[in-house]
Amino acid sequence: MTANDNTAPLVESFERGGADLPGGWLSPVRGAAIRDFAEAGFPTPRTESWKYTNLGRLTRKDFDPLADVPAVDAAAWTDLFVDGCDRIVVVNGRYDAANSVVGALPDGVVLAPLSEAVEGAADFLTHIAQSEDAPLVALNTAFMRDGLVLRVPRGTVLERPVQIVHIVDGGGTALSVHPRTLVVAEEGAEATVIETFAGSGEAGYWTNAVTEIRVGANARIRHVKRQSEALTGFHTAVTQARLDRDARYGVSALATGATLSRNEIRVSFEGEGAECEMSGAALLRGRQHADTTTLADHRVPHTDCRQVFRNVADGHARVVFQGGVTVRQDAQKTDSSQSSRSLLLAAGAQADAKPELRIFADDVKCAHGATVGDLDRAALFYLESRGVPPAEARALLIRAFVGEVLETVPEGAVRDHLDGAIAAWMDNDGGEND
Amino acid sequence: MSLLSVKNLHVSVDGKEILKGIDLEIGAGEVHAIMGPNGSGKSTLSYVLSGREGYEVTEGEVRFGGRDLLDMEPHERAAAGVFLALQYPVEIPGVSNLTFLKTAVNSVRKARGQDELDAINFLKYAREKGNILEMKDELLKRPVNVGFSGGEKKRNEIFQMAMLEPTLAILDETDSGLDIDALRIVSDGVNRLRSPERSMLVITHYQRLLDHIVPDYVHVLAKGRFVASGGKELALELEKEGYAKFGVEDDAAAA
Numbered sequence: 159m160t161a162n163d164n165t166a167p168l169v170e171s172f173e174r175g176g177a178d179l180p181g182g183w184l185s186p187v188r189g190a191a192i193r194d195f196a197e198a199g200f201p202t203p204r205t206e207s208w209k210y211t212n213l214g215r216l217t218r219k220d221f222d223p224l225a226d227v228p229a230v231d232a233a234a235w236t237d238l239f240v241d242g243c244d245r246i247v248v249v250n251g252r253y254d255a256a257n258s259v260v261g262a263l264p265d266g267v268v269l270a271p272l273s274e275a276v277e278g279a280a281d282f283l284t285h286i287a288q289s290e291d292a293p294l295v296a297l298n299t300a301f302m303r304d305g306l307v308l309r310v311p312r313g314t315v316l317e318r319p320v321q322i323v324h325i326v327d328g329g330g331t332a333l334s335v336h337p338r339t340l341v342v343a344e345e346g347a348e349a350t351v352i353e354t355f356a357g358s359g360e361a362g363y364w365t366n367a368v369t370e371i372r373v374g375a376n377a378r379i380r381h382v383k384r385q386s387e388a389l390t391g392f393h394t395a396v397t398q399a400r401l402d403r404d405a406r407y408g409v410s411a412l413a414t415g416a417t418l419s420r421n422e423i424r425v426s427f428e429g430e431g432a433e434c435e436m437s438g439a440a441l442l443r444g445r446q447h448a449d450t451t452t453l454a455d456h457r458v459p460h461t462d463c464r465q466v467f468r469n470v471a472d473g474h475a476r477v478v479f480q481g482g483v484t485v486r487q488d489a490q491k492t493d494s495s496q497s498s499r500s501l502l503l504a505a506g507a508q509a510d511a512k513p514e515l516r517i518f519a520d521d522v523k524c525a526h527g528a529t530v531g532d533l534d535r536a537a538l539f540y541l542e543s544r545g546v547p548p549a550e551a552r553a554l555l556i557r558a559f560v561g562e563v564l565e566t567v568p569e570g571a572v573r574d575h576l577d578g579a580i581a582a583w584m585d586n587d588g589g590e591n592d
Numbered sequence: 593m594s595l596l597s598v599k600n601l602h603v604s605v606d607g608k609e610i611l612k613g614i615d616l617e618i619g620a621g622e623v624h625a626i627m628g629p630n631g632s633g634k635s636t637l638s639y640v641l642s643g644r645e646g647y648e649v650t651e652g653e654v655r656f657g658g659r660d661l662l663d664m665e666p667h668e669r670a671a672a673g674v675f676l677a678l679q680y681p682v683e684i685p686g687v688s689n690l691t692f693l694k695t696a697v698n699s700v701r702k703a704r705g706q707d708e709l710d711a712i713n714f715l716k717y718a719r720e721k722g723n724i725l726e727m728k729d730e731l732l733k734r735p736v737n738v739g740f741s742g743g744e745k746k747r748n749e750i751f752q753m754a755m756l757e758p759t760l761a762i763l764d765e766t767d768s769g770l771d772i773d774a775l776r777i778v779s780d781g782v783n784r785l786r787s788p789e790r791s792m793l794v795i796t797h798y799q800r801l802l803d804h805i806v807p808d809y810v811h812v813l814a815k816g817r818f819v820a821s822g823g824k825e826l827a828l829e830l831e832k833e834g835y836a837k838f839g840v841e842d843d844a845a846a847a
Contacts (some may be wrong), residue, residue, distance in 0.1 A: 421773075428757060540682040541692070543642050544752060545670035545700035558686025558735075 165196050166216040172300055175224040179303055181276035187284055198293040210478040210510045211420055216392045221334035221364040223301040223530035224309035230327040232257040237578075238354050238386070240251040241571045243321040246271050246306050250326055251335035253304045266311035269320060270525075272338055275307035283307075283340050286370035287398040294394050298368040299495065301336040301372035306366075308340070310347035312374075319380075319572055320348035326357035326365060326391065334364040339372070343377035345402075350380040352572060356415070358388045367395040373405035375429060375452075380408045382572055384579050387415035389444070396422045401461075403429030410567050411438035412576045413448050414583040420449040427454070427489070437466040439560040440509075441583045453482035454496075456489040465496040468560045471507035480512045481526065487518040495527040501533065501559050503552075553584045595620050595791050596641075596760055602651035603633075603640050606629050608634045612816035613652070618760070621788040624803055625827060626795045628813035629835050634795045635679060637813070638764040641793075642676035643669050656760065670696075671703030675758035675804060677749035679765040684736035689748065692736045693718060721754040725781045745776030750781040761785070762793045767801035779804030799831035814840040 172192045200217050201208040223425045232249050239245060239257075246269075247257040253271035253445065260269055268275060276283065289296040306322040324337050341351055355365055365387060373379045379399075387393045393416040399407050411421055425434050440448040454463040469477040500509035511528040533555050541551035560580060567573045596618040601613040610633045618624050628634050640647045640655065642668035654661040656672060664672065682690065697717075698708040709717060718732060725747045737745050744765055753761050763782065767775055782805050786792070794805055802810070803823065810826040811818045812835070819838045820826060829837070 287658050443811070534684075536680075536682045537684050539644050539666060540678070540684070542666035542697070543644075543670055543676055543678075544692075544696035544756065545667050545703065547667050547699060548665070550695060550699065551667075554687055555684070558684065561686040 159198070165199055167220050168192075168223065168297065169196050171222065176300065179301065179531070180273045183280050184276065184284075184525060188300045191289060191296040195287060195293050195296040195300060195523070198296070201293060207451060207480065209512070210480070211418070211447065213418075215418060216364060219332055219362065221332050223334045223336060225328065225331050225333050227328045227331045227333060230325070232323075232325055232391070235323070235325050238323055238356055240319065240321050240352055240575045243319045243571075244269055244554050245321045245323065247323045247325070248304045248337055250328060250333060250545070251303050251337060262396070264314045264316070267314060267316065268307055268309040270307050270527040270566040272305040272307055272340070273303060274550065277307060279340055281306050282342050282370065282372060283338070286340075286372055286400055287368050287396060289328065292396060294366055295368050295396050298336040298338060298366050301316055302338040302368070303336065305337040306339045306341075308349065308351065309342045310344060310349050312344040313346040315347065316349040319352055321352040321354060323354045324356070325365070326359065326363045328359045328361055328363050329400050330361050332361040333359070334366060337365070337367045337369070339369040341381075342372045343374050343379050345375045346377055347374065348378040350382070350568065350572065352575065353381075353383045354386070355392050355393060356386045360391060362390040362392070363388075364392040365394070367393075369395070369397040371397065371399040371407070372406045373399060373401045373432075374378070375402040376404045377402070377490060380568065381410070382576065383411040384423070384569055384576055385411070385413040385415055385419060385421065386579050386582070387419070388497070389415065389417055389446070391416045393419040395420070396424065398424045398426070399434075400426045400428055401432035401434065404431040406433050408419075408435040408566060409437070410563060410576070411450070412563070412579055413438070413440040413450070413478070414442070414449070414579050416446065418447045420451065422451045424433070424453040425463065427458060429457045430458050430460045433462040435464050435566050437563045437566050439468045439563040440477050441470045441556075441560065441580065443472040443586075444475060445473070447477045447478070448481070449478040451480040451482070453484065454494050455486045456494060457494040458488060459490045459492070461489065462493040463495070465498075466562055467498040468563050469498070469500040469509060470556055470560065471500065471509060472503040473551065474504070474506040476508040476510070476529045479509045479528070480514060482514045483524055485519050485522050485524065490521045492519065492522040492524070494522070494524045499559070500530045501556065502530060502534065503556075542586060554564065555585070593658070594618055596793075598652070598653045599654075600652040601640070601654060603636055604648045604650050605636065605646060608815055609650070611640070614818065616811070618791045618793065620791060622809065623786065623794060623805065623807045624791045624809045624811065625807035626793065626811050626813050627797070627799070627827065627830060629840055630797070632813045632840075633816045634813055635764055635782055638676055638762045638793075638795055641762060642674060655731050668703070669836045670756065670758075670819065674758035675753050675761045677746075677753060677761065677763045679768060681737050681745040681749055685738050687736050688733055690715075690718065690732045692720075693752065693755055696752070699757055700843055711778065712749045718755065722751060724754055724784055725751045725752050738841045741769065742775075744837060746770060746774065746778050747781070748776055750785075754781065754785055759789060760791050760793065762795065764795045765794050765797060766794075767796055767798060775801070775804065801825050802827045812838055814838060
C-alpha cells in the first residue's frame with residue numbers, strides 16, 4: 159500500500175516528541191511501529207474488514223497525540239467510577255493519581271498505570287496485539303503513554319474488580335490519545351476488568367485504544383467495556399485476547415457514545431478446552447456510526463465461543479456488525495456460534511451485518527444468525543393498552559432487546575455500570591435526533 | 593347515563609367495512625355479552641374500543657364516561673378505565689411479568705392522580721391479586737407470556753385486569769382454547785371482579801363461558817351488525833338452535 163498523506167502530521171509529531179514517551183526498551187518498537195503505520199496508512203473501505211466504516215471524517219482532522227493541555231479535574235466524572243473497584247484513572251492520556259485508588263493486593267499482583275509499569279512489561283506488552291494489517295494498533299504502539307498494567311500471578315483470585323477510566327477533555331484542543339491496557343492472568347488466576355471511556359470538548363478528540371489480554375491455563379478473565387465518549391469524539395479500539403488451555407474469557411462491550419466508533423474484538427484460542435463468551439450492544443441515534451468487528455480464531459481442537467450482539471439505531475445512525483469466525487484445519491470439535499440482531503427505530507437508520515466464517519476443519523459446529531427489524535408493533539400495543547405511555551413502552555422493549563447482552567455481566571455494581579449507560583441513552587431520547 | 597355509549601359505529605380495515613352500524617349502551621356494573629360466528633366483527637369491536645392502529649372509524653361515535661373515546665390514545669383509554677383482555681396475548685421476551693405489570697400499574701396510577709407503588713408495596717399488591725387467579729410466583733418472574741400455556745396466558749390477562757382495576761373490561765374470546773378447569777379459574781376470577789362500578793363486555797363464540805359469567809344482556813353480532821339483543825336467555829336459545837335462527841351460518845357454534 160502507498161503512504162497516505164494524512165499520516166504525515168502523525169509521523170512528524172512522532173519525530174518531534176516520540177523520544178519523550180515512556181519505556182526505554184519500547185523506543186525501537188515505537189520507531190518500527192510508526193514506520194509500519196506510515197507505510198500502511200489509515201484503513202479505508204477498500205480493505206474488506208473496513209468495508210462499512212470510512213475514517214475520512216476522522217483523518218481529515220489533525221488530532222494531536224502529543225498536545226499539552228491544561229489539567230482537567232476528573233472529579234466531575236465520578237459517576238463513572240464503579241464502587242468497590244481498584245481504579246486507575248487516565249485523563250487526557252495521562253495517569254491521574256489523585257482520582258486513582260488501589261487497595262491492598264495479594265502477593266505478586268501488579269496493578270499500576272502503564273507509565274509506571276512499562277519497564278517490567280516487556281515480556282508481554284506489544285506481543286499479544288498484532289500490528290500486522292492493523293495500522294491503528296501500530297499507531298497506538300508508537301504513541302502509547304498510559305493505561306493499565308494488570309498481572310495476576312498463578313492461582314491468585316482478585317476479589318475486587320479493576321477499573322480503568324479514560325477521560326478526554328481537551329477543551330479547545332483537538333487531542334488524540336492512545337491508551338494501552340495489558341492484562342495477564344497466569345495459570346488459575348481470576349480477575350474482572352472494566353474499561354470505561356468518556357469525554358467532552360468542543361474541538362472533538364480521538365481515542366485510539368489497544369487492550370492486550372493473556373488468559374493463562376485454567377484462568378478466568380471477565381472483561382467489561384463501556385464506551386460513553388462525547389458525541390464530538392471518535393473512538394477506535396482493538397482488544398486482542400489469547401487463551402491458553404481451559405481458559406475462560408468473557409467480554410461484554412457497550413457503546414452509546416462517539417460520533418464514529420469502531421470496536422474490534424479478536425480472540426485467539428491457543429489451548430484446548432478454552433472458552434469465550436463475547437457479547438456487546440450499541441445504541442445510537444442522530445448521525446452516529448458504530449462498527450463492531452469480531453474475530454474468534456480457533457487454532458486448536460475443542461474450543462468454544464459464543465457471540466451475542468444486539469444493536470439499536472435511531473435517527474440516521476448506522477450500526478455495523480462484522481462477525482468473524484476462523485476454524486483452522488487442526489481445530490476439530492470447535493463449537494462457535496454467533497447471533498447478531500439489529501433494531502432500527504427510524505426509517506433513516508441503517509444496519510449492516512456481515513458474518514464471516516472461514517472453516518478449514520471438518521468436524522465442527524458453527525452456527526450464525528443475523529436479523530434486522532423494528533420494534534414489535536403488537537408488543538407496543540399490548541403495553542400501551544395496559545396504560546404504558548408510548549415512549550416508556552418503547553424504552554421497555556429496547557431495554558429488553560439489549561438485555562440478553564447484560565445477562566452475561568456479573569450482577570451488582572458492574573452490571574449497573576452498563577445499565578447506567580443504557581439508561582442515560584434512553585433519557586437523551588429526542589435530544590439530538592435529526 | 594351509560595358508561596359506554598356506541599352510536600352507529602362503522603369501522604373499516606384495509607378499506608373493507610367490518611362493522612356496519614353498531615349501537616350499544618352499557619351502564620355501570622352491567623355485563624353484556626356479544627356472541628357471533630367467526631368473521632362477524634367481534635374482535636374488530638374490541639380493538640377499536642381499545643385503540644389499536646389499523647382500524648378506521650368511518651362513521652359514528654363512542655363515548656366513555658362522557659368523553660370521546662375515539663379521540664384518546666390506547667394508554668389514555670387504559671388510564672381512563674378501559675381494559676382489553678386479548679384473544680391472543682402477546683409474548684414479550686426480555687421483560688418480566690412483574691416489570692411489565694409494575695410499569696403498567698404505576699403508569700395508570702400516575703395518570704389517575706394516585707401515588708405510584710414502590711417495589712415492596714407493589715409486590716404485596718401483585719401477590720394479593722395473583723392469589724385470586726392462582727398465579728404462581730414463578731409466572732410473575734417469567735418474561736411476559738413467554739412459555740406460558742394457553743390457560744396461563746388467559747389467566748395472566750385477567751390477572752392484569754385485577755391489577756389495573758378498569759371500569760370497563762372487554763374480554764375478547766377469553767374462553768377460547770381453555771379446558772374446563774382453566775375456564776373455571778378464569779371465570780371465577782372474572783366473577784370476583786364484578787362490581788357495581790365495573791362494567792364488562794364479554795365477547796365469545798361459545799355459550800359455555802356464559803354459564804360461568806352470567807350476563808345481564810346478550811347481543812348477537814353477524815356480518816357487522818347486531819341481529820338480536822336480549823337477556824341471558826338469548827344465549828341459551830343460541831346454544832339450542834344455533835346461529836341459523838338468525839340467518840347466519842356457523843358450523844362451530846351449531847355443532
